Amino acid sequence: MKNRILQAYQQAPWRTQIQWVGLFLLGLVLIASITGVYLNISAQAATSGRRIQFLEYEIDVINNEIAELTSLLAKEKSVEVMKSKAEAMGYVPLNPYDAVYLEISGYNPLANVVLAPPRVNTVSETPTILSSYKTSLWQWLVQNIWQSPSDEIQAEGELLP
Amino acid sequence: MKPPFYRRYLLIVLVFAILGLATIVQKVRINHTSFAQDLIAKSESYRGQRKTIYPPRGTIYDRKGNILATNQIAYEVGIELGDVIDPESIAFAASSLLDGVDYLQVFGQASTEKKPEESRYFVISSFVSKDKIEELERLKTNYAERRKAEKSLKPSLSGLVWTPMYQRTYPEGTLAGNVLGFYTYFTRENAQGAYGVEGAYNRLLTGKPRTFFLPNDPYLVEALPDIDPGASLVLTIDREIQKMLEDTLQEALDWSGGEGGTIIVADPKTGEVLGMASTPFFNPNEYWTYHEIFPGITPFNRAVGTAYEPGSVFKVITMAAALDSGKADLNTTYNDTSGVYWVSTTWPIYNWNYGAWGLQDMTGCMRHSLNVCLVYIAIDLLGEELFYDYLQAFGFGRNTGIDLANEASFPLRLPDSNEWASMDLATNSFGQGIAITPIQMVSAISALANDGRMMAPHVVRSVIDKGQQYNVSPQLINSPVSAQTARDVTEMLAISLEEESSNALVDGYRVAGKTGTGEIPTELGYTSSLTNASFVGWGPADDPQFLVYIWIEKPTISQWGSEVASPVFKDVVEQLVVLMRIPPDDLRWQLASD
Numbered sequence: 001m002k003n004r005i006l007q008a009y010q011q012a013p014w015r016t017q018i019q020w021v022g023l024f025l026l027g028l029v030l031i032a033s034i035t036g037v038y039l040n041i042s043a044q045a046a047t048s049g050r051r052i053q054f055l056e057y058e059i060d061v062i063n064n065e066i067a068e069l070t071s072l073l074a075k076e077k078s079v080e081v082m083k084s085k086a087e088a089m090g091y092v093p094l095n096p097y098d099a100v101y102l103e104i105s106g107y108n109p110l111a112n113v114v115l116a117p118p119r120v121n122t123v124s125e126t127p128t129i130l131s132s133y134k135t136s137l138w139q140w141l142v143q144n145i146w147q148s149p150s151d152e153i154q155a156e157g158e159l160l161p
Numbered sequence: 162m163k164p165p166f167y168r169r170y171l172l173i174v175l176v177f178a179i180l181g182l183a184t185i186v187q188k189v190r191i192n193h194t195s196f197a198q199d200l201i202a203k204s205e206s207y208r209g210q211r212k213t214i215y216p217p218r219g220t221i222y223d224r225k226g227n228i229l230a231t232n233q234i235a236y237e238v239g240i241e242l243g244d245v246i247d248p249e250s251i252a253f254a255a256s257s258l259l260d261g262v263d264y265l266q267v268f269g270q271a272s273t274e275k276k277p278e279e280s281r282y283f284v285i286s287s288f289v290s291k292d293k294i295e296e297l298e299r300l301k302t303n304y305a306e307r308r309k310a311e312k313s314l315k316p317s318l319s320g321l322v323w324t325p326m327y328q329r330t331y332p333e334g335t336l337a338g339n340v341l342g343f344y345t346y347f348t349r350e351n352a353q354g355a356y357g358v359e360g361a362y363n364r365l366l367t368g369k370p371r372t373f374f375l376p377n378d379p380y381l382v383e384a385l386p387d388i389d390p391g392a393s394l395v396l397t398i399d400r401e402i403q404k405m406l407e408d409t410l411q412e413a414l415d416w417s418g419g420e421g422g423t424i425i426v427a428d429p430k431t432g433e434v435l436g437m438a439s440t441p442f443f444n445p446n447e448y449w450t451y452h453e454i455f456p457g458i459t460p461f462n463r464a465v466g467t468a469y470e471p472g473s474v475f476k477v478i479t480m481a482a483a484l485d486s487g488k489a490d491l492n493t494t495y496n497d498t499s500g501v502y503w504v505s506t507t508w509p510i511y512n513w514n515y516g517a518w519g520l521q522d523m524t525g526c527m528r529h530s531l532n533v534c535l536v537y538i539a540i541d542l543l544g545e546e547l548f549y550d551y552l553q554a555f556g557f558g559r560n561t562g563i564d565l566a567n568e569a570s571f572p573l574r575l576p577d578s579n580e581w582a583s584m585d586l587a588t589n590s591f592g593q594g595i596a597i598t599p600i601q602m603v604s605a606i607s608a609l610a611n612d613g614r615m616m617a618p619h620v621v622r623s624v625i626d627k628g629q630q631y632n633v634s635p636q637l638i639n640s641p642v643s644a645q646t647a648r649d650v651t652e653m654l655a656i657s658l659e660e661e662s663s664n665a666l667v668d669g670y671r672v673a674g675k676t677g678t679g680e681i682p683t684e685l686g687y688t689s690s691l692t693n694a695s696f697v698g699w700g701p702a703d704d705p706q707f708l709v710y711i712w713i714e715k716p717t718i719s720q721w722g723s724e725v726a727s728p729v730f731k732d733v734v735e736q737l738v739v740l741m742r743i744p745p746d747d748l749r750w751q752l753a754s755d
Contacts, residue, residue, distance in 0.1 A: 042380070049379025056385055064234045064325045067217065068291070071233035074332035079404045096735050097668065101744040103752050112623065113226040115395060116630035134380075 360566030475592025674698025
């Protein structure tokens with residue numbers, strides 16, 4: 001009786017082989033998918049890293065140019081240069097007894113000069129790279145698959161100033 | 162019963178077990194050999210590099226926002242040995258285009274044997290100008306074209322690299338150099354601000370360097386946080402006034418034959434120093450010439466760094482003390498019958514011309530600058546205790562606290578000191594036997610030009626840090642005399658100049674002032690014929706907006722302050738009123754009444 005039941009439900013050998021092959025291929029596809037996702041994320045992270053390095057370099061270049069131009073402008077506007085330019089244009093130093101004075105209300109020649117940049121809402125020092133670019137595949141899976149959406153929103157919210 | 166091939170299986174298992182064990186043992190051994198730490202360190206260096214970023218040093222502005230000190234870009238030129246192909250071309254290019262670079266030395270460095278496991282870098286030259294770098298770039302391009310045409314590897318400047326770096330620069334050259342001080346940028350990480358503002362505010366200007374680990378692994382790269390530059394400073398100095406003072410001082414020295422000098426212009430109401438000229442002038446762009454320009458004990462800035470016996474300008478302090486204490490008033494008289502005052506019946510004090518000037522009121526004493534009258538005031542009216550109390554109230558004997566590095570002060574010899582003698586009271590009353598710095602006199606006299614309120618002299622007006630500008634508030638040091646006394650002294654000195662038809666008078670502007678001729682002590686006493694000529698003046702007398710102090714050291718054209726320093730005061734004020742937009746008195750009164 002037992003043999004009959006087994007025989008009735010037993011798979012044909014070729015079917016069992018196909019199932020095993022199918023299972024193996026499924027595993028292979030899964031591994032290939034995971035590898036693909038991993039490679040994709042890794043490539044993006046590497047590209048972002050290189051982009052950051054390039055942008056840092058560009059910031060340095062721009063800062064250097066600003067410093068260069070600032071010092072050049074300061075030299076061009078120095079007292080000696082301005083004086084020689086004024087003399088070349090025919091100006092002469094003002095004799096105090098030839099000066100004409102006009103009263104301008106509110107004008108204070110000794111008023112404080114304001115050189116600080118205008119106040120803006122400053123952003124506190126926070127990481128500028130999304131956390132997803134810095135996490136391992138395992139952490140990414142944990143965050144995106146097993147964690148609830150509310151947890152994720154909270155985690156992203158940490159980036160906000 | 163053992164399975165078939167049992168022994169063979171056992172042998173294979175044993176072989177693999179031994180191999181595994183040997184691998185573990187070898188790994189442990191490797192980690193404990195002498196090379197292990199080197200290998201670990203080397204692997205760390207492959208991971209990235211630790212880099213300290215030095216923030217750019219803060220900029221220094223004058224009171225109108227003109228730059229007095231900033232940073233420009235210069236370059237460090239070096240050899241990256243691993244990339245060198247053609248040492249001869251590198252040595253030729255470096256030695257022919259860069260100053261002070263030796264061909265053989267560079268050739269030797271560029272020819273150093275390469276080791277694949279180690280990257281080597283040699284610095285050839287630092288702080289190379291952009292022009293030189295552009296020439297190097299042009300040469301590099303030419304070589305590249307030649308290689309392409311000749312299809313060869315040489316000539317090549319591969320391995321010759323340059324990296325930008327900040328270099329302190331002072332676009333105005335010598336202007337205000339003695340106030341700014343300098344920054345020893347050639348010493349790189351150990352660079353320091355020295356003297357003047359650079360020295361006094363070195364830490365603030367420097368900012369905080371920060372060290373980061375910069376990984377080579379692109380997965381670990383993060384954006385560097387912004388590094389705040391050093392704080393910037395806005396000075397109270399006005400560069401136009403400064404320029405005028407330096408030009409006027411140089412002309413005065415050329416004309417008078419003086420050895421050196423200083424001129425200070427300050428706002429007595431706030432203590433702000435508007436200009437401070439001092440010789441010898443100094444270009445902080447070439448700070449390594451310091452020892453040539455200031456040999457021996459030559460002060461960097463004699464306005465704050467040198468104490469001297471000022472002579473009769475100090476009589477202003479004695480007179481202010483007498484009036485404020487009530488020991489004398491404007492109508493008090495002194496009858497100068499002999500032109501000599503005997504101190505303790507032993508030491509004679511004479512007038513400047515050894516003459517007797519008869520009956521004089523207090524204004525007459527100041528107008529004729531009578532030593533005997535001032536000695537009488539100090540000894541017979543004030544007495545030693547009151548006199549020195551006033552001197553200390555005026556800040557003599559201690560630093561003014563001006564925010565410039567290396568301020569000097571000479572201790573006040575007081576009656577309770579063993580070094581003090583009764584003669585000191587007499588000589589101190591007319592500015593001899595007492596050493597003061599010009600900035601101490603400016604600080605003290607500011608009380609008389611500002612209704613009795615003595616303001617702290619300072620040169621920094623604002624600090625700009627982390628994007629915010631913080632203004633420095635004027636600070637009251639002391640009120641040594643009342644407002645009435647200050648006005649009385651001002652009026653007295655204005656009348657003195659007018660009645661004397663002084664060389665210091667300025668058409669259209671009523672000013673108060675006092676000359677000073679200080680004898681210079683030698684080892685044998687006051688035997689030198691050379692003097693220190695000084696003048697202190699302020700104006701307009703009814704509403705002082707400037708205070709000018711002049712000191713010409715050892716003039717040869719004349720020994721008298723009235724002949725040397727007074728005309729310089731006039732020159733300064735005539736230009737100053739234009740630069741400060743101060744209209745003549747009558748026009749100012751008219752504008753005020755409208």
